Each structure stands twice: as C-alpha cells, then as structure tokens.
Amino acid sequence: MVEALKRLTTGIDGLDALLKGGLVVGASYIVQGPPGAGKTILANQLAWGHVREGGRVLVATLLSESHERLFQYLSTLEFFDQAMVGDQIQFVSAFDTLEQEGLEAVVKLLRQEIARQQATLLIVDGLLNARIRAETTLDTKKFVAELQGHAAFAGCTVLLLTSARLQEGSPEHTMVDGVVELSEQLVGSRAIRHIQLRKTRGSGALAGLHECLIDEAGLKVFPRLESLYSHPSQPGTASLNQITTGAPALDEMLGGGVATGSTTLVMGPSGIGKTSLGLAFLSAATAQAPGLHFGFYETPARLRLKAAALGYDFATLERSGAVQLCWQPTTEGLLDQLGARLLAQVKALGAKRVVIDSLGAFSRLAADPTRLNGFFRALIGELRAQDVSVLMTWEMRDLFGSEISAPAPDLSSIVDNLLLTRFVELDAQLRRMLSILKVRDSHHDPALHELCLGPPQGVTLRKAFEGASGVLSGSAVPQEGG
16 A cells, blocks of 8 residues: 655645645755745745744744845735744854854754754755855765654754755765755746756656746746546546537537537638637537636637627626636746636636637747647647637638648647638639548538628538539639539
8 A cells, every 4th residue: 555645845836836736844955046936935935934833933044034025025925924034934044153163063953943943844954055054965964863853853844945956866866855946937028937846766757848927916937738638537428419609500510519528620721700600609508517718819808899799798698607708818828827727717617618719829939849749638638638628729820822721730630620611712702611531430521611790690611612613722613504
C-alpha cells in the first residue's frame, strides 16, 4: 500500500497543483531566482496563507534590509495583514549574527526561535549570504543539514530563498528535498514569468516550465494545460446523441445536428459569419443546459446587438441563466491563464455549450507556438470529458483563394466537425459559402451551400452553386447548361 505524504498547502493558485497537493510537511525547499523574480512574494504569501490555516511561521532574514522596508512593500498586496506580525508570524534578523559569529551561531539562533515560536514553517531569506560566509563546501552542507535536522525534529517545513541560480550539483541542491525556480523571459516586448520545479524528492510534480504572474493578489501560477490535463479529469459520455446547432438547415446537412461533447471548428475570413454561427449555436441553450460565449473581440453589449439583428433575444436568455457572455481583451494575458479561466467558467456555469471566438487569440498569446497543438488537445479533451459541445472559430487571412491554413498542426485530427466558409463571386454578386469538410462518426451533406444571415430565421443555408465551378477559389464560373 502506497503511503500518502502529509502536505502543507501553499494557498497559491496553481502552485499546489504543480506540487500535487503542496509542500511535503517537514521537508526543505530552495526557492531560487534572480532579483525581482518573486521569491519574497511567494514565500510571504505562503506564510500568510499557512497562518490562516492555523500554522505558525518564523521568517529569518540574512539580509541587511530592514523588516519595516519589507512590510512597506508587502502592504501593497492583498494577502498581507499587519496584525499577524509578531504573533502567528515572527520576523527575526540573523544578519548581524551571521556577520559577527558565523553559521553555527545562526543555526543555534534559529533552533531557539523555532522552539519559542513553535513554528510549523521556517523561511530563511538570504541563503546566498550564508554561502558566501561559508569557508568550504562542507560548511555549506553542514549549515543546511543542521538547519534541516532541527526543523524536521520540530515538524517544521523549511524554505530557503536565494538569488543565486544554483546548479544541480551544488551543495545546497544535494541537501534539500525540492527546488523551485522562478524566472522571467522577454517575448518581443512582453515579459513573461515562469516557475519550474527542478527537484521534488519523493513526491510527484508537474515538470517543465509553467507561466505565472504577480498582481495585487500576489503570485498566481498557471500550470501548462497539457501537463495538468495529460489525462482528462473524467471519462465523459460514450453516447452519440445529437444536439441542434441552432440552425435547422445546418442540422439537416449534419444528419441531425452535432454529437454531444463534440468539437466543431468554423474556418473562414473576417466578416463571413463565423460569430453569427456561434450565436445561433448559443441560441439553442437552455437554463438546464447553459451556453457560454468565450470571446475576445466583441463586448457583451455588441454581441447582444448582433444577436438581436439575427432575431435572437440574448437578453432574455441571459436573465434565465441559459447564456453567459464572457469577454476578455487580447492586449495582455497568458496562454494557460486563458485556458484556466475558460475551464473555471465552464465549471461554475455548468455549461454544456461553449463558443470560443476565436482560436487566433490563444495563438497570439502563446510565447512558444510549438505548444499550441498540445494545448488545444488538452483543452478540447477536458471540455469533451465534461460533455461540453464546443463551437470554435478560426479567422483565415485571405478573403478569397483556395489556400486553407489551420491555427495549429494536426488541428483537423483534434476536432470532430470541420466547417469551411468562404466569400464567392458569382453573377456579379459577393456571396457567402459554407461547406462541411469533415464530420466524425456521422454522414453529412458535402454540397456547397450559400450562407444567409438575418431575421427572422437567423442563420439559413440554401443550395446556390450547383451550376457553377471554381467556387472554392472564390471566383465561381457558371457551367454550360448550369
């Protein structure tokens, strides 16, 4: 029988998921990263969260910076509570002791303070100074080992903060149970923070680089979706029940609608009607099976106006709880932050229909474009596991032309249904065309149809290109006798 290790939850969004439940109680960890990476915020946010869970914390600094200056900066963050300082959280400066008496005196001081405070969490800020003070590598190992030993005996978990980027073979790395590294990367003109668990002894963890950010709430961690959902959270339904797309003519082309829990991708140029198809899909939502619009380019107010122009009363649907409109601008943000937000809103609403308008916003926020395929696979897989039927849009660059580009490699193998929309010139008129390229597990009508938008039917389709050739090129030519 596998014994579960007792955990100390960090209280930091996403970090406990990386650590598979939190820090191991009684273990020791190094938190390393360059100045400004967020080490002090991570440690103090963990400290205040631990106190709110009933723990007691000792923060020892080996730095010359005063605690008053530290409190001044921490006071700008929501987790900070001055009333806890001196009671549940005790701060002690060991800088003078280190300078005047050495490492052994620091260990003795901290041992006494751990016992006096009855601390369950010890944070030591300034490990680099201790390393500089050590005369040999053995002295460094001895300092870390003695500190660990006294803390573990008292049932105290240890965090050692350092601005040095210690390598795997360093004395400190070999002694501790885990290493958390914070870093920052410039992508164009954007700065993206990362967190990596470089070592987690005797404990599972999500490996690799993960995005994080610091705001007024403190540090937030967003695990890579493809690692967090490498396996969907639940099996999902095994049935092939169909639901309506909100457009009866499209349902007929699809053989009755789309399968429950399926994913449909609508590709086409700007202005072709992709958002309108999404609104039609949401118009069929009910309070028992709600729908979520997760969009980037149009505010809820504009979407309500567009829906009304198509004959859909979204205001009433929203009031009944059948539809929720969620808008987020694409000027800033993180790829996994968006994925986490989408999944959280789906769960909170209990959504069974989701429109993502559009996938291009995700790709523009990707610091590493090679991740997109795995990211979309994880996102779609988790939505499918929750029996959510998804309609996604992807904007193609060219208004005309036969070239088709996908937002990520092998995306067509991920989605269940693939719809192509194009503008077509025929008889001196510009028309919208829709064709079904793929439907998984169902027969469908492959004929090219004209896409018509407007009240009272909203989205309608009709065969309009039977007597023409070259339709997909954008310039249709009537055939003889057509």
